[in-house]
Amino acid sequence: MSIAAVGVAAPEWRVPVASIDAAWGRSPGRGTLAVCRSDEDPLTLAWAAADRAVAAAGVAPSGIDGMWWGCTRPPFAEGPSWSTLAATLHLAPEADGALLSGSTHAGLDALLAAADAVAAGRVDTALVVTSDALLPATGTGHETSAGAGAAALLLRRDGGPARLVHTAHRWEPRLDRYRGDREPETRETYDGRLFREQAYLPMLGAVGDALLVDATDAGRWSLPDPDGRLARALAKRLRAGTTSAQDVAAADRTRLGDLGSAATLVGAAAALGSPGPLHLLGVGGGRATGCTVIVDAPVPGAERVTADLSGGEEVAYTRVLRSRGVLRPTGESVEMAVPPGSAMFGRGAGEMLGLLAARCVDCGTMNTPPDVHPTCISCGSTKFDVVPLGRTGTVQTFVVNRTMPSPFEAPLPLVVVDLDDGGRIQLQGGDDGAELSIGAPVDLVLRRYAVERGVPVYGWKVLTRRPVAGTDEEVTS
Numbered sequence: 001m002s003i004a005a006v007g008v009a010a011p012e013w014r015v016p017v018a019s020i021d022a023a024w025g026r027s028p029g030r031g032t033l034a035v036c037r038s039d040e041d042p043l044t045l046a047w048a049a050a051d052r053a054v055a056a057a058g059v060a061p062s063g064i065d066g067m068w069w070g071c072t073r074p075p076f077a078e079g080p081s082w083s084t085l086a087a088t089l090h091l092a093p094e095a096d097g098a099l100l101s102g103s104t105h106a107g108l109d110a111l112l113a114a115a116d117a118v119a120a121g122r123v124d125t126a127l128v129v130t131s132d133a134l135l136p137a138t139g140t141g142h143e144t145s146a147g148a149g150a151a152a153l154l155l156r157r158d159g160g161p162a163r164l165v166h167t168a169h170r171w172e173p174r175l176d177r178y179r180g181d182r183e184p185e186t187r188e189t190y191d192g193r194l195f196r197e198q199a200y201l202p203m204l205g206a207v208g209d210a211l212l213v214d215a216t217d218a219g220r221w222s223l224p225d226p227d228g229r230l231a232r233a234l235a236k237r238l239r240a241g242t243t244s245a246q247d248v249a250a251a252d253r254t255r256l257g258d259l260g261s262a263a264t265l266v267g268a269a270a271a272l273g274s275p276g277p278l279h280l281l282g283v284g285g286g287r288a289t290g291c292t293v294i295v296d297a298p299v300p301g302a303e304r305v306t307a308d309l310s311g312g313e314e315v316a317y318t319r320v321l322r323s324r325g326v327l328r329p330t331g332e333s334v335e336m337a338v339p340p341g342s343a344m345f346g347r348g349a350g351e352m353l354g355l356l357a358a359r360c361v362d363c364g365t366m367n368t369p370p371d372v373h374p375t376c377i378s379c380g381s382t383k384f385d386v387v388p389l390g391r392t393g394t395v396q397t398f399v400v401n402r403t404m405p406s407p408f409e410a411p412l413p414l415v416v417v418d419l420d421d422g423g424r425i426q427l428q429g430g431d432d433g434a435e436l437s438i439g440a441p442v443d444l445v446l447r448r449y450a451v452e453r454g455v456p457v458y459g460w461k462v463l464t465r466r467p468v469a470g471t472d473e474e475v476t477s
């Protein structure tokens with residue numbers, strides 16, 4: 001079993017910890033937290049990381065045998081979280097896999113479950129995805145540590161650049177982060193010292209010691225760092241040396257915050273680019289797990305991890321509260337006319353999430369979406385092949401709405417895109433539209449359009465592509 005590729009993703013916004021502390025009259029903390037816009041969530045982050053891992057591996061999504069997704073709190077409390085993500089990634093209809101959730105331990109659960117499925121011969125290729133964007137309780141210390149992000153690995157049965165060699169486990173029925181059945185926000189125990197002394201340090205310390213039994217080289221560590229100080233204390237205890245912990249875990253921690261179930265794999269992603277042992281530790285829900293990865297050669301995708309985690313627009317705390325639905329506008333609002341459980345959504349969800357087109361067998365025209373085109377718009381034929389469309393195109397025309405009723409947020413661009421694969425579709429813009437121009441190359445990215453009657457509704461948005469300074473590559477803005 002080997003790790004064939006890696007990808008990571010972070011949300012668009014960064015909020016300074018000091019701005020949260022200022023609102024609550026506390027002394028200012030340091031660093032920033034990665035936080036979601038209102039159209040991002042654990043599923044859109046998972047998609048972005050998985051899409052990058054699949055691209056780095058150079059495999060067709062339809063050839064991936066299964067997906068194991070670890071997420072503390074999936075977007076549907078009960079509902080089609082896994083299959084919605086699978087549709088956006090174009091996985092085959094017969095794909096295997098599982099959704100692991102319930103605590104920040106879910107990322108390690110997903111990695112080991114996928115590795116077992118590969119080792120058992122049930123699948124040849126497995127996608128491991130881990131993402132989190134927890135809603136922390138407003139005004140608590142957790143709010144000044146909770147970040148958001150995602151990582152993905154592609155595992156293969158045959159040999160590859162990195163392999164998983166040891167695992168170790170400990171459990172203790174300790175309360176750490178928790179959320180009651182009817183509660184919207186996740187809480188932490190009020191006594192951080194208790195968590196440190198009775199859960200985090202003893203459990204992860206024991207797991208770390210177990211990993212080092214056979215290892216002559218202490219190597220590098222990716223350690224979860226819930227409060228920004230725990231990883232350093234654990235590294236000292238593991239005699240791993242402070243440089244290891246800082247290299248792997250703490251560097252992103254001060255810019256992104258604690259990434260929950262995604263923390264361990266996001267922290268390890270860049271380190272997969274250089275050979276040597278790498279120890280991954282995860283904790284949550286009264287469980288701690290560690291595993292050792294031996295990197296023999298750079299893992300594809302690791303070279304772009306630092307760039308994919310950098311950047312981000314710095315935003316005020318009030319915008320974060322708005323995006324989380326804590327601050328709500330009063331007055332007139334516009335509800336979505338169609339309930340998400342309706343037949344129209346039921347029939348259209350697959351082709352919308354999968355970005356599918358009906359390709360005319362007679363003339364080749366792409367008809368989008370297939371469900372509303374019983375006859376070809378060019379020749380009137382009724383014979384089609386339903387195919388997924390690539391997510392690149394050019395702007396045919398656009399308009400930017402400056403006044404929108406709640407729950408929409410202005411400015412809201414609407415863009416008509418001519419896709420490179422053929423087909424013309426109208427979609428929302430993914431930013432303020434300032435960089436849109438007719439003929440400009442664009443990419444489609446998965447975003448959450450709305451949460452309607454408690455149901456998240458996903459779709460594709462348009463972002464202008466722009467070159468990265470000093471390279472020949474282009475990235476989506």
Ligand SMILES: [Zn+2]
Pocket residue numbers: 360361362363364365376377378379380381
């Ligand atoms: Zn036709």
